[in-house]
Amino acid sequence: MIRIQDVFFSYPNGVEALKGVSLEIQDGEFLAIMGQNGAGKTTLVKHINGLLKPTKGTVTVDEADTTKVSVATLAKKVGFVFQNPDHQLFSETVEEEISFALRNFGFSESAIKERVNWALNLLDLAEYRKVSPFMLSGGERKRVALASVLAWDPKIVILDEPTIGQDSQQKERLRQFILQLNHLGKTVIIVTHDVEFVAECKPQVVLMSQGKVIAQGSAEKVLTNLEVVTQASVVLPQISQLFANLKDIGFPTEVIDVNEATDILLGRLGDSR
């Protein structure tokens, strides 16, 4: 379990990025953190693997205080996939890139081989095994970055802006993949601006604004609450916008799912026919 208690954080240049954030994330939870640029989302998740240490307050991962353990130790439990894959790719082949972290963690050669194969297959990268990561397309590079983190099978997976630069097909695959990870019992935390993606995934949602958590709860509850959503500079998912407009004629407002919306609308059409 991740416990974030009244965390404040200021960058060396004096910018106060977090102003008293408290959050509890249970094992196996699927959470999306949303909010405008500069709301403190990435700053918050960087506290979970200890890259940043709170100026005030505490962050514990499975009862271990992040200020007392090294990033490398925490990283074994907390996999963090950065927004831009180009900030981490450096190896000559995809295979070597994926084994980088495994070597850092001291896995045996046979285990490394096994896990690299597993990760390559998991992300559909087997054909690129011997290819240089720099020769791949943006979407593929992103998958390599993801594979290089999932390879050591961390218990918690943090994805910073996973949908940026992905076409709709890739996004759908990513969604399936994230749900699968969560189904395997992993805690999955995504930081994103992509409200439609979140509406499709239906995780728990945390909305942040100016270094504070302003709302949290199920995606249906949070993403249809016009007031908090506006405060966090997030737009309603299109389905919710439609149902918000239909509110006056008796439609429910907490709808974010296309299928659910179809059922409701068909039901009404059936009534009037």
Added chain:
Amino acid sequence: MSMFDGFKFRSVNSSVHKMDPRAKFIYVCVMFAVAVMFSQIIPLLVLLIIQMPLVFAARVQKEWLRSMKGAAGFAIIIFLMNVFSLYFYGNYESLSAIVERSFALTLRFMVLIESFSVFFLTTSPDLLGLALEQSRVPYELCFAFTTAVRFVPVLAEEAQTIMDAQKARGLELEGGSFIKKIRNYIPILIPLIVNAIRRSLELAETMESRAWGATQNRTNLYVLRMGRKDFLLMLFSFAMLVVSVYVSLNVQIPNIIYLLNI
């Protein structure tokens, strides 16, 4: 990083900041020449102290102190290397003479750091580019120079992100032998260089699509003009050069050991 902060331009409203970069550049060159001219403690100490008023006039004491603190580590290495090499390879009669000479050479390094720090702290990259341009350096070169300077903080920030990303994959930057430490930086340097090259190509494309280089005779909105303070600074620099040449040729500078013995 703290040492480099001492070389990063700080926008302060001071008379030193307002001076012509060309005048300041001449001053830095003279400082450099003079510092190299002497290898005794007394003149180098004078050079170190003589620059203080400039630091205070520019109101950059804090940043300047930081650059000096940052340089202290290097200074210690320089000192030890000198003591070591002079002891084994120099023909000095006593250890105290070796220490004195090593100290003087370390002081020379500090003088150089001090003058460069003052120059870069008080001269904005834009003005520097303008100064180069007005000194008839081709515009392409001036532009390359100012862009390079301007991208330093961007690169520093990017390096930090890359370090974070690799640390998140279990890379330990601290500890290990010297060779291991160097090897540890490969996963940081490669993405940094690749991204820098990519960025420069992108920059070139975006600039060309905004008609960079379309006119042959470029004019500037601001034109640098030397003022009275600039001439004063150049006069001071020139005087210092003349005095230094005279002193180094005609005056026997006593060493500290000699003075202490009396």
